[in-house]
Amino acid sequence: MKLVSIITVNFNQPGITEDLLRSIFSWNNYVNVELIVVDNGSTINPVPDWEKKYPYVRFVRSEKNTGFAGGNNLGLSLAKGDYLFLINNDTEVTENLITNLASTLDKNPGVGIISPKILYHHSDIIQYAGYTPLQYITGRNRCIGQFEKDKGQYDKKIGKTGYAHGAAMMVSRQAIEKAGMMEENFFLYYEELDWCERIKKRGFEIWINPQAVIYHKESISVGKQSPLKEYYMNRNRIMIVRKHAPTLVYPIFMLYFIFGVVPVKIIRYLKGKQSRFIPLLGKAIWWNMNNKTDSHKFYSPAHKIFKS
Numbered sequence: 599m600k601l602v603s604i605i606t607v608n609f610n611q612p613g614i615t616e617d618l619l620r621s622i623f624s625w626n627n628y629v630n631v632e633l634i635v636v637d638n639g640s641t642i643n644p645v646p647d648w649e650k651k652y653p654y655v656r657f658v659r660s661e662k663n664t665g666f667a668g669g670n671n672l673g674l675s676l677a678k679g680d681y682l683f684l685i686n687n688d689t690e691v692t693e694n695l696i697t698n699l700a701s702t703l704d705k706n707p708g709v710g711i712i713s714p715k716i717l718y719h720h721s722d723i724i725q726y727a728g729y730t731p732l733q734y735i736t737g738r739n740r741c742i743g744q745f746e747k748d749k750g751q752y753d754k755k756i757g758k759t760g761y762a763h764g765a766a767m768m769v770s771r772q773a774i775e776k777a778g779m780m781e782e783n784f785f786l787y788y789e790e791l792d793w794c795e796r797i798k799k800r801g802f803e804i805w806i807n808p809q810a811v812i813y814h815k816e817s818i819s820v821g822k823q824s825p826l827k828e829y830y831m832n833r834n835r836i837m838i839v840r841k842h843a844p845t846l847v848y849p850i851f852m853l854y855f856i857f858g859v860v861p862v863k864i865i866r867y868l869k870g871k872q873s874r875f876i877p878l879l880g881k882a883i884w885w886n887m888n889n890k891t892d893s894h895k896f897y898s899p900a901h902k903i904f905k906s
């Protein structure tokens with residue numbers, strides 16, 4: 599039985615993270631695991647208390663918030679597992695989750711990364727049952743099954759998908775050794791899509807096993823609508839097209855984004871009384887005009903961009 603390293607990142611949500619730990623202790627039936635919790639620069643350091651309460655968990659603290667990718671990369675750098683399971687702290691596991699994912703990787707060495715089916719918390723509503731490929735002219739793709747009632751309609755579709763889901767993805771060490779860790783330049787959003795693209799370019803496949811299930815408390819970290827989310831969703835949508843689209847496609851996408859996406863978003867912001875989001879569109883475009891896409895150790899100091 600191969601070792602699975604379970605890695606989660608906490609940022610100012612100690613109660614949510616402890617809910618996840620209790621869920622893992624209660625439901626996980628895969629015995630060969632190590633559990634790593636990264637505190638990603640929380641205002642109040644929870645690690646000393648956690649080390650007393652959970653002696654079998656490894657805790658590590660970053661003094662700065664380095665984003666989703668940076669926090670997970672810190673955990674990855676400490677992990678010893680053959681498989682590395684990155685899991686959002688706002689999730690809860692089910693009994694055979696890790697067993698099903700690890701077993702699928704055992705049987706399919708060409709798979710570099712795999713996600714479970716994701717249901718919205720306390721519901722039978724699907725959040726994720728796979729992704730379609732990214733359409734580079736629009737910078738969009740579709741989450742398969744989202745908002746459908748789960749009737750088992752996707753449970754037999756174990757196999758290739760466009761992308762893993764960042765809330766829960768198990769990666770083989772071999773894939774990480776060839777493709778590298780997550781790109782910290784993204785800071786928040788789209789980093790798992792970029793990672794999947796790089797892993798695919800190294801010859802691995804991206805799979806889903808919908809017979810493995812996890813529950814997700816969606817958008818607890820940054821809120822359903824926030825300046826942080828709006829900025830990074832737009833900035834990184836542009837950046838992933840810059841990185842992975844064919845050379846001649848990127849200018850077409852930018853024309854679509856500036857003359858199609860931006861006006862629609864401005865109207866939506868004005869109708870929703872969120873005019874403070876409008877300058878963030880300009881910041882997202884400007885950042886992509888003035889920054890590289892491959893600076894692995896770069897992270898954006900969000901506190902300098904956003905005001906509460």
